[in-house]
Amino acid sequence: MSFEIFENKIDLVERAYEIVYEALDVGLAQNGSASLMCSGGSTPGPLYEQLSSSDLDWSNINVGLVDDRWVAPDHDRSNEKLLRNTLLKNAGAAARFFPMYVEGKSAKEAVDQRGEEFATISLPLDVVILGMGPDGHSLSWFPNADGLAEATDPDNESLIAAVMANRSKVTGDELERMTLTYKAIAQSSTVILMMTGADKREVFESDDQSLPIKTLQKAAGDRLIVLWAA
Numbered sequence: 686m687s688f689e690i691f692e693n694k695i696d697l698v699e700r701a702y703e704i705v706y707e708a709l710d711v712g713l714a715q716n717g718s719a720s721l722m723c724s725g726g727s728t729p730g731p732l733y734e735q736l737s738s739s740d741l742d743w744s745n746i747n748v749g750l751v752d753d754r755w756v757a758p759d760h761d762r763s764n765e766k767l768l769r770n771t772l773l774k775n776a777g778a779a780a781r782f783f784p785m786y787v788e789g790k791s792a793k794e795a796v797d798q799r800g801e802e803f804a805t806i807s808l809p810l811d812v813v814i815l816g817m818g819p820d821g822h823s824l825s826w827f828p829n830a831d832g833l834a835e836a837t838d839p840d841n842e843s844l845i846a847a848v849m850a851n852r853s854k855v856t857g858d859e860l861e862r863m864t865l866t867y868k869a870i871a872q873s874s875t876v877i878l879m880m881t882g883a884d885k886r887e888v889f890e891s892d893d894q895s896l897p898i899k900t901l902q903k904a905a906g907d908r909l910i911v912l913w914a915a
Contacts, residue, residue, distance in 0.1 A: 686902065686905070686906075686907060686909040686910075686911065687909070687910050687911065688911045688913065689910070689911065689912050689913070690913055690914070691912065691913065691914040692914065692915070693914055693915075694728070694731075694881055694914050695731075696914065697728075697879065697881070697912050697913070697914040698728075698729075698731045698732050698735070700912055701729070701732050701814070701877055701879060701912055702732055702735050702736065704812075704875065704877060704910060705721065705732070705736065705812050705814070705875075705877070706736070706739060706741065708811050708812045708874065708875045709721060709741055709746060709811055709812060710741065711811075712811040712874075713741070713742050713745060713746070716807065717745060718745045718746065718747065718807065719745065719746050719747070719811045719812075720746070720747040720748075720749070720806050720807070720810045720811045720812070721746060721747070721748050721749075721780075721811065721812045721814070722748075722749045722750065722751045722810055722812070722813040722814065722865065722869070722873075723748065723749070723750060723751065723764075723768055723772065723814050724750075724751045724752070724764070724814050724815050724816045724824070724879075725750075725752075725753070725764035725767050725816075726816045728816055728879045728880075728881060729814055729816065729879055730767065730771050732814070732879075733767075733768065733771035733772035733777075734771050734772075736772055736777060737771065737772050737773070737774050737775040737776060737777035737778075738775045738776060738777075739776065739777075740776070741776070743776050743777050743778070743779040743780045744779040744780070746780045746781070747780070747781050747783060747806045748768070748772065748773065748777075748780040748781065748782050748783065749782070749783035749784075749785075749803060749806070750764050750765065750768065750783070750784065750785050751813060751814070751815060751824050751864065751865050752764065752785070752824045752825040752862055752863060752864035752865065753765055753784075753785040753786055753825075753862065753863055754859035754861070754862055755786060755791070755792050755859065755861035755862060755863065756786070756859055757786065757788065758784070758786060762857065762859055763786070765784050765785070765786060768782070783799075783802055783803055783806070785799055785845075785863040786863070787799065791847075791861065792847035792848070792849075792861050792862060792863045793847040795847075795863070796843075796845055796846065796847045796863065799845050799863065800843045800844060800845040803844045803845055803869075804843075804844060806844075808872045809872045809873055809874045810869065810872060810873040810874065811873075811874050811875065812873070812874070812875045812876075812877065813865070813869070813870060813873045813875070813876045813877070814877050814879065815876065815877065815878045815879070815901070816878070816879055816880065817878060817880055817885055817888070817889060817898055818855045819855060819884060819885060819888060820853065820855050820888075821888050821889075821891070821893070821896030821897055821898045821899075822855065822896075822897045822898070823878070823897060823898050823901045824836075824864045824865055824870075824897075824901070825848045825850065825862035825863070825864035826848070826864065826897035826900065826901070827848065827850040827851065827853075827855075827856065827862075827897065828851075828895070828896065828897060829851055830848050830849060830850045830851060831848065831849040831850075832846055832847050832848040832849055833848060833897070835866075836848055836864055836866050836867065837866070837867045837897070837900045837904075838866075838867060839867050839868070839871065839904075841866050841867065841868060842868060843866055843868070844865060844866055844868060844869040844872075845863060845864070845865065845866065845869075846863070846864055846865075846866050847861075847862070847863055847864075848861075848862045848863070848864050849861055849862070850862060867900070867904045870901060870904035870905055871904045871905075871906075873905070873908060874908060875908060875910065876905040876908050876909045876910065877910050877912060878901075878909060878910070878911045878912065879912050880911065880912070880913045880914075881913070881914050881915070882915065883915060885913075886913055889911070889913075
């Protein structure tokens with residue numbers, strides 16, 4: 686794992702852009718295609734905006750979500766909406782997008798369908814962009830959530846899992862989620878964790894091994910790049 690510190694969010698985003706661009710460019714050159722899995726939240730939004738206008742061969746890049754709330758794509762808290770408004774436009778509009786939400790189905794009912802679709806993406810995933818909540822969750826790996834054990838089981842061969850979180854200040858009202866699994870993270874070439882604030886750094890550096898972020902660290906291993914700004 687590497688841990689890089691920045692004075693501000695602008696510099697953090699610039700560094701993230703450098704890493705993502707290079708990783709996708711290498712994937713395209715070596716394999717003819719590349720993959721980028723994206724988290725929601727305000728921190729990576731500017732990164733997605735910048736990437737959308739880059740000169741990467743987006744027609745050969747698979748873009749997906751690391752997790753999403755089980756809400757319609759036009760919902761203000763939908764990660765799909767965030768990506769469509771930031772990354773999947775300009776040159777980025779040519780990418781092949783893998784959504785999670787399925788209208789008319791629960792996350793559990795849709796997990797096999799979405800799992801089959803994500804399974805068409807070649808492994809290892811080239812880049813996974815993550816964040817972390819103040820409760821130590823990443824992706825939708827919420828502490829004590831229904832479905833967490835399956836999502837974080839190293840022996841689970843699926844890339845996708847359904848999760849029902851416990852209500853908290855972090856989750857808000859949207860408890861039903863779909864998320865990438867331990868296998869997806871373990872089968873990724875570059876995993877970027879973008880964080881801001883002293884409180885989150887304290888949680889990340891906690892000795893509490895029960896926190897989901899500790900499971901993430903195990904899954905990502907030395908492929909984890911932490912980018913932190915105060």
